[in-house]
Amino acid sequence: MGYPHKPHPKETVVLSQHFGDVEARTHKGWVKRGGYEALAQALKLEPAAVTDVVKESGLRGRGGAGFPTGLKWSFMPKEKKRPHYLCVNADESEPGTFKDREIMRWTPHALLEGTAIAAHAIRAEVAYIYIRGEFTEPWTIIERALAEANAAGVFGTIKVYLHRGAGAYICGEETALMNSIEGKRGNPRIKPPFPAAAGLFGMPTTINNVETLAAVPHILTRGAAWYKGLCLSNPKSTGTKLFSVCGNVQRPGNYEVTMGFPLKDLLYDMCGGPPAGRTLKACIPGGSSVPILTREETEACLLDYEGVVEKGSMLGSGGVIVFDDSADMVYQIMRLARFYAHESCAQCTQCREGTAWTTKIMERILAGQGKTKDLDLLLDLSENMTGKTICVLSDSCAAPVVSGIKKFRGEFEAYLAGKRPVPVMVS
Amino acid sequence: MTQSVSHGEDYQPVFDGKIMDELQTVLQRYPTKQAALLPTLWIAQREHGWISDRIMAEVAEVLGLTPAYVKGVVTFYTMYHQHPVGKNFVQVCTTSPCNICGAEAVMKALLEQTGAQDAGATSADGKWTIVEVECLGACGFATPVLVNDDFLESVTPEKVPEIVKKYR
Numbered sequence: 337m338g339y340p341h342k343p344h345p346k347e348t349v350v351l352s353q354h355f356g357d358v359e360a361r362t363h364k365g366w367v368k369r370g371g372y373e374a375l376a377q378a379l380k381l382e383p384a385a386v387t388d389v390v391k392e393s394g395l396r397g398r399g400g401a402g403f404p405t406g407l408k409w410s411f412m413p414k415e416k417k418r419p420h421y422l423c424v425n426a427d428e429s430e431p432g433t434f435k436d437r438e439i440m441r442w443t444p445h446a447l448l449e450g451t452a453i454a455a456h457a458i459r460a461e462v463a464y465i466y467i468r469g470e471f472t473e474p475w476t477i478i479e480r481a482l483a484e485a486n487a488a489g490v491f492g493t494i495k496v497y498l499h500r501g502a503g504a505y506i507c508g509e510e511t512a513l514m515n516s517i518e519g520k521r522g523n524p525r526i527k528p529p530f531p532a533a534a535g536l537f538g539m540p541t542t543i544n545n546v547e548t549l550a551a552v553p554h555i556l557t558r559g560a561a562w563y564k565g566l567c568l569s570n571p572k573s574t575g576t577k578l579f580s581v582c583g584n585v586q587r588p589g590n591y592e593v594t595m596g597f598p599l600k601d602l603l604y605d606m607c608g609g610p611p612a613g614r615t616l617k618a619c620i621p622g623g624s625s626v627p628i629l630t631r632e633e634t635e636a637c638l639l640d641y642e643g644v645v646e647k648g649s650m651l652g653s654g655g656v657i658v659f660d661d662s663a664d665m666v667y668q669i670m671r672l673a674r675f676y677a678h679e680s681c682a683q684c685t686q687c688r689e690g691t692a693w694t695t696k697i698m699e700r701i702l703a704g705q706g707k708t709k710d711l712d713l714l715l716d717l718s719e720n721m722t723g724k725t726i727c728v729l730s731d732s733c734a735a736p737v738v739s740g741i742k743k744f745r746g747e748f749e750a751y752l753a754g755k756r757p758v759p760v761m762v763s
Numbered sequence: 764m765t766q767s768v769s770h771g772e773d774y775q776p777v778f779d780g781k782i783m784d785e786l787q788t789v790l791q792r793y794p795t796k797q798a799a800l801l802p803t804l805w806i807a808q809r810e811h812g813w814i815s816d817r818i819m820a821e822v823a824e825v826l827g828l829t830p831a832y833v834k835g836v837v838t839f840y841t842m843y844h845q846h847p848v849g850k851n852f853v854q855v856c857t858t859s860p861c862n863i864c865g866a867e868a869v870m871k872a873l874l875e876q877t878g879a880q881d882a883g884a885t886s887a888d889g890k891w892t893i894v895e896v897e898c899l900g901a902c903g904f905a906t907p908v909l910v911n912d913d914f915l916e917s918v919t920p921e922k923v924p925e926i927v928k929k930y931r
Contacts, residue, residue: 419794431858431898469842470854470899472912497792502801503841505897517793519800519826521839537794582860582902589903624859624898655902657860671859675897681839 344591344606348566350576351550352592355442361477363484366445372490374553378453379492384410386457390552392560394567394574398435399425399508399545400623400653402641405552411532412458413540421536422455422463423517423543426478427501427508429468430623431675432655435578436546438590440467440474443550444481448496450549453556455494458542463494466513468501475500505679509727510543511535512681523681524727547578569596573640577654584610584660599637603658614660618744622652624672625732627739628665648739665744666751669736670698676733687730690721694737706752711741770817777810777818778825786825796826800836804843813844841896849885849892851930853877854909855918856899864905865919870895872923873908890931 341356343349354360360369378386391406412420424447428436439447447465455463467475475498482496499517501507507516511525514536535541555563567574573595579602582588586608593602599621603609610616619634620626627649629637637647644651659668677691697714700706718734725731741748750756770776778786789802803826807818819833826833837843844852853873857866870893874880877891885892901907904916910930918926 428900429898432860432902434901434903437900468900469840470896470909470914472909473914500802500805501840502804502843503896504839516801517798518795519793519797519828519836521836537798580903582905583863588905657902659863663863668859668863671857671862675858678897 341589346597346601346605347592348576348594349592350554350566351439351443351446351547351578352590354446355438355590357442360443361445361481363445363481363488363490366443366449370557371445371553372449374556375449375452375456375490377556378456383457383459386453386556389560390457390555393555393563394560394572395548395551395555395563396573396641397545398547398551398577398654400430400625402651405544405548408532408544409454409457409542411530412542413532416459419462419537419539420458420460421539421541422451422458422460423510423513423531423536423541424451424463424465424546424549425508425510425513425543426465426467426471426474426546427513428471428546428653429505429508430625430653430655431672432580432582432620432657433623433653434580434582435590435654437471437474438578439546439550440471440478444474444478445485446550446553447478447546448481448485448490450552451496452491452494453552454542454544454549455496458540460542461494463496464499464517464536465496466499466501466507466517468507469503504681505675506681506727506729509729512727513543514541521681523683524729526726551575566594567596568594568640569638570640570642572642573651577639577651579639579654579656581607581656581658583656583658584614584616584663585658586611593639595640596643597639599639599656600635602639602656603634607658610658610660614662616658617661617663618659618665620649620655620657620736622650623655624657624675625728625735626650626652627735628669628743629739630743664756665740665747666698666702669740670695670702672736673698673733676729680729684725684730686721686724687733690717690730691733693717694721694733698737701748701751704751704754706748708752710752711745711748715741770820774817774821776821777807778821782806782810797828800826800828800833801840804833804837808843813847847885849879850890851877851892851910853891853893854896854899855893856897856901856905856907857895858898858902860898860902861905861907866906868920869906869908869918869923872920873927876923876927 359365387409395405396402507522509524512522516522531541633647673695677695682688721730721734820830823830823833878886879891879893899907908915908918
């Protein structure tokens, strides 16, 4: 659902508080809404003290991995001998995810403020915000906000620059993003060394997601204890999270809820459930790279890092893709495999060959030319694509395939028997 | 822009005068010249419409890189055009979430109504190039369509005639 819209009563509105409010985009409007107070507060503290507050809050990376943010910041060298860099990952490209786009469109200063606070905490003098090339509107809005913030001198000695991507999903992987800023092909790097030791331009670097940084100002002004208290299920997952819901639901869009919120309530109460006359068949809860959940698993799933793992998937980026009973799971999984085949950077054999081969086999099955052994072949192939490459793109291709065959085997077998399992495709 | 390198006699360098000044401000953002490659290619594409071999050679020269290196980078990313495209470059998202919401019908309507006929081809009047792209990051607003720099949300086949009329 677009903005402005009235938040659902079950939402916990923190990051999305000013979504739809055009005035909040301006520096003046942002200051009027309490903006840049957190930055002023942070600049009075020692960098390590800022990191401690974020550590204490329990904030974890919202880009997908869920790594504790304060801990990540604390990996930066204590003694500063070389330039430090901050990279902001605004390369939002994970199918099903569109939350960072909304943060940048409506509250660009929240991102800029979080960026400046993080740069102070890790003692970086330069921050690069890497925005995917297709995000023309967020780019324009951030660019204007940055010019205003610079004119108002809010960043002090910290320099913030925008860097435009040019169409490559893989550049959302942290080391690929750094290569892309350096003017290289976006190939992920072998780790170690980790970015805190040798990142952008070989210097100590921290990289954070847009949503992670947008949460930081709230943590500083309202306190770590307040943020930690935003928790409905597991104390390891705190705060609020924006969930992007798309696919077969009546009211797609971004919804902000407290960690531990039931996925069932998100899909049925907030999003209105599947279209009239349809029933829920499956759901991918954390962007296309995570395993598919069945209806039963979906309806019993709690939305936090641990809750989704318990049901056999991952929270990932919070991109929720919903499939109703008209969806052809074999076709949809092929479509996802094709995405990964298209986006593979092609440096690792398992990924370059595996994603393409997976797509080919899936297409063969869909064309009615599948062989009985194809399912075992796909599973075998997926196993060889998991945990064996420089980055996890290859694993991400395997996740929907393996979970899809396991949970919707009947649909695959129907194709193998020469029947289309789902007669109605959504037109 | 130095004229010492032969790009061909009829070649008009992109990085000259005001554009060269713009490049200088870009260079100030990075500790290396190489890091300015993506923004430099963006400027070149804005000015010239697409990235030809001669543009790659010129970009290589201004940044102190080799043309082969620049080509390696250009071909990695999908948004740099390696061929001329229509006046309207239209990107339609057809990844799974948009697919289940009917993106393929949007694609079909655009191809038919613009005369582009095939994905990636340019219409005979030179006005349209329509391509299928992977996730545009606006899955809740299926189907997102990028017409040049205009990001259109919730496009349905019914809205296509209006879009075609507006940009024609």
